[in-house]
Amino acid sequence: MQVRRFETPKEFRDAVGAWPVREPKRNNLVLSILHRAANSGEQGLGWTVQSDAGIELALFQTPPHQVTLSDGSAEAARIAARSLPLDLPGVVGPSAVADAFSDEWSVISRARANLHWEMTFYTVERVEEFRVPGGELQRPDLADLGALLPLAIAAAKDMNLPPQEQIPEEVEKRVKRNIVGARQFVWIDNGTICAIAGSAEAFDNGGPRIGIVYTPPELRGRGYGTAITGSLARVLLTEGHPWVSLFADKANPDSNRIYQRLGFRAELGYRTWLFHR
Numbered sequence: 001m002q003v004r005r006f007e008t009p010k011e012f013r014d015a016v017g018a019w020p021v022r023e024p025k026r027n028n029l030v031l032s033i034l035h036r037a038a039n040s041g042e043q044g045l046g047w048t049v050q051s052d053a054g055i056e057l058a059l060f061q062t063p064p065h066q067v068t069l070s071d072g073s074a075e076a077a078r079i080a081a082r083s084l085p086l087d088l089p090g091v092v093g094p095s096a097v098a099d100a101f102s103d104e105w106s107v108i109s110r111a112r113a114n115l116h117w118e119m120t121f122y123t124v125e126r127v128e129e130f131r132v133p134g135g136e137l138q139r140p141d142l143a144d145l146g147a148l149l150p151l152a153i154a155a156a157k158d159m160n161l162p163p164q165e166q167i168p169e170e171v172e173k174r175v176k177r178n179i180v181g182a183r184q185f186v187w188i189d190n191g192t193i194c195a196i197a198g199s200a201e202a203f204d205n206g207g208p209r210i211g212i213v214y215t216p217p218e219l220r221g222r223g224y225g226t227a228i229t230g231s232l233a234r235v236l237l238t239e240g241h242p243w244v245s246l247f248a249d250k251a252n253p254d255s256n257r258i259y260q261r262l263g264f265r266a267e268l269g270y271r272t273w274l275f276h277r
Contacts, residue, residue, distance in 0.1 A: 009038040012046025024206035069093025074100035081105040090274035117272040122264035135189030155214030207243040
């Protein structure tokens with residue numbers, strides 16, 4: 001197998017072509033990150049592992065974040081680990097390929113790999129009925145940033161996002177991008193933001209992904225998290241998307257139960273490994 005490197009998101013997207021879109025659910029994360037970077041001018045590096053039969057694995061990174069893996073073969077992941085830089089912050093992808101890459105990279109670099117997250121990727125095509133508490137789903141604007149940002153920062157910490165994604169400046173950048181793109185949502189009850197959620201921009205043949213669903217601790221247990229997730233999923237489906245997705249932390253049984261009651265079905269497992277030298 002041969003590893004090829006690409007210096008820009010557009011170059012990488014052109015090289016992989018339709019290959020990852022053939023499995024849009026299994027490759028949702030790498031596709032959505034690539035789509036965002038290619039359309040926004042964000043810097044990014046890509047790699048493919050190819051055999052005589054074609055692409056076996058695709059990898060993409062927007063430095064300084066971890067490398068995101070497509071679905072593929074474990075052997076291709078091990079080969080990629082021998083070719084990528086030794087200063088990577090971590091890797092995220094479908095469990096089998098993420099584990100194979102992490103194991104091999106740890107041997108080559110003589111660094112520690114710590115399991116940071118174990119997630120389940122869910123999709124839904126029709127949202128089941130759910131109880132709606134007081135309030136409603138709204139799209140905030142930039143004037144609401146002051147009220148929204150502390151919740152987003154708390155969410156990043158509470159959800160134990162990778163360290164780079166917890167930096168307040170990075171959180172603010174993400175929230176602003178979502179507001180401008182009409183992909184940031186809040187649940188407002190009596191003038192109070194009771195829950196927040198965002199969605200990643202959809203790509204061709206793929207559904208948008210809901211993310212950073214968060215309810216402040218003092219407001220939990222009232223149905224706001226269920227309401228914002230179910231209502232947002234219905235909005236996205238109504239916009240014509242064939243399905244909607246999200247990730248749930250396997251260590252949080254409550255959120256997994258909520259998503260399953262809303263009709264989300266588990267598709268595959270993901271793992272995030274962080275590297276420490």
